Amino acid sequence: MRALVQRVSSASVSVGGAVIGEVGAGVLILICAMQxxxxxxxxxxxxxxxxxxxxxxxxDKMNLSLLDTGGGALVVSQFTLAADTSRGNRPGFSTAAPPEEGERLYEYFARAVTEQGIPVATGRFGADMAVSLVNDGPVTIWMDV
Structure with missing residues (x-):
């Protein structure tokens, strides 16, 4: 799986102008299931x-985790993290998991974060979402597992 983790003061995700998920201090996790x-x-x-x-x-040192701070996580699916930009000017996304598998793993991941003891809000898989955030630091970390 591939994730872009951003430390935030606040973050929210909207669909059709309505906020469907939000967190205060914590992280925004943009997540992509790969094949x-x-x-x-x-x-x-x-x-x-x-x-x-x-x-x-x-x-003032980065020594605390989400578990230590009690922060929340806004988990948003983003298949474009699978972008292959090695050829031409149009990114390819063929390394992303197929939509059904991507959605299943996205939902599983959100539950797995919850099971770690982190309050979780989510976006809506496959929806046209508007994400707002106040990046704290900024701290942005790319993760592949």
């Missing part, structure tokens, strides 16, 4: 994100 991905990879990624020390402690 051949499994539940084990989703579990590993969820655990790693929950424990990743990207939040500042009292000494």
């Amino acid at each position: 051949g991905d499994t539940e084990a990879q989703a579990d590993k990624l969820a655990a790693k994100i929950a424990k990743m020390r990207i939040f500042k402690d009292e000494a």
Whole structure:
């Protein structure tokens, strides 16, 4: 699975002008299931994100995790993370999981993050979504598992 994790002061996702998911301080996770991905990879990624020390402690050092801070996660599906830009000017997305498998793994991943003890809000798979965020830091981390 591939994820882009952004530390945020707040984030929300809207569909058709209506907010369907939002979090305060925490992370925005843009997630893409790749061909051949499994539940084990989703579990590993969820655990790693929950424990990743990207939040500042009292000494202003990045030593705290989502679990330490009680922050939330906004999980948004984004198949364009699978973009192959090696040829031409139009990205290819053939390495992304097929839509049915992508949706299944997206939902599984969101549950896996919840099972780590993190409050989770989500977008809507396959929808035309508007994502708003206040990137804190900014801290943005690319992850592949």
